[in-house]
Amino acid sequence: GMPVEQNPPALSLYEGAESGLRCNFSTTMKGVQWFQQNHRGRLITLFYLAQGTKENGRLKSTFNSKERYSTLHIKDAQLEDSGTYFCAVSNNNAPRFGAGTKLSVKP
C-alpha cells in the first residue's frame, strides 16, 4: 500500500484561533484531496490539489509532491469547523486515506 499519515490525530482550538493539519505520504503522489466529515458522517470536499496552493475563505491548503506532504490551514476557527479532517492521496490508482485529524472547536 501507500501509507498516509495525518498529524495531529486530534486537535482542540478555541474560536478565532488558527492551526495547521498535516498529511505525510511515503511516495510521490499526483494529487491530494482534503475532506471534512461532519457529525452526520458526510464527507465534504474542501480542496483537490494536483500542485501548489489553494485558498477558500478561512481555509488554505498546500501540496508538495516532491517533499511528500500536504497541509490544511484553518484560521479564525468557528464552531462549525468541528469534525474530522481527512486527506486522500492518489498516484495513478485509487486514492488512499489517512486516519484523520479530529478537530474540536470550543467557544
Add this chain to the structure above:
Amino acid sequence: NAGVIQTPRHKVTGKGQEATLWCEPISGHSAVFWYRQTIVQGLEFLTYFRNQAPIDDSGMPKERFSAQMPNQSHSTLKIQSTQPQDSAVYLCASSLRDTGQLYFGEGSKLTVL
C-alpha cells in the same frame, strides 16, 4: 446534478444473510470507487472501476465480497454470508478520472446482528 446516490442508507441483516448495496455515480464520471469506514480501521479502500471495468480490488476481502458495475449508471457491492465484523458504513465515490477529485455519496450503513 443529484450527486452520487447510494441505497439503502441503512440496512440491518442477520448473521449469514446476504447484503447488496447500490451506487449510482455522477453522470459522465468514468471512475467509481468503494470504501468502507469503521471506527477501528478508518476509511479503507475496497475496489474501483474505470469505464465499468474492474481495475483494482486489492482492498476487497477475498471471500464473501464482490462488486460489479453492469452499466455506467450503477455499481453494486454484494456481501454474502454477512458477519458482525462486516458492520460498517460503505461509501461509494465517483470521479471524472482515476486520480481526480472524489465525489462521495452519503453512504450505506450496514449493521449485521
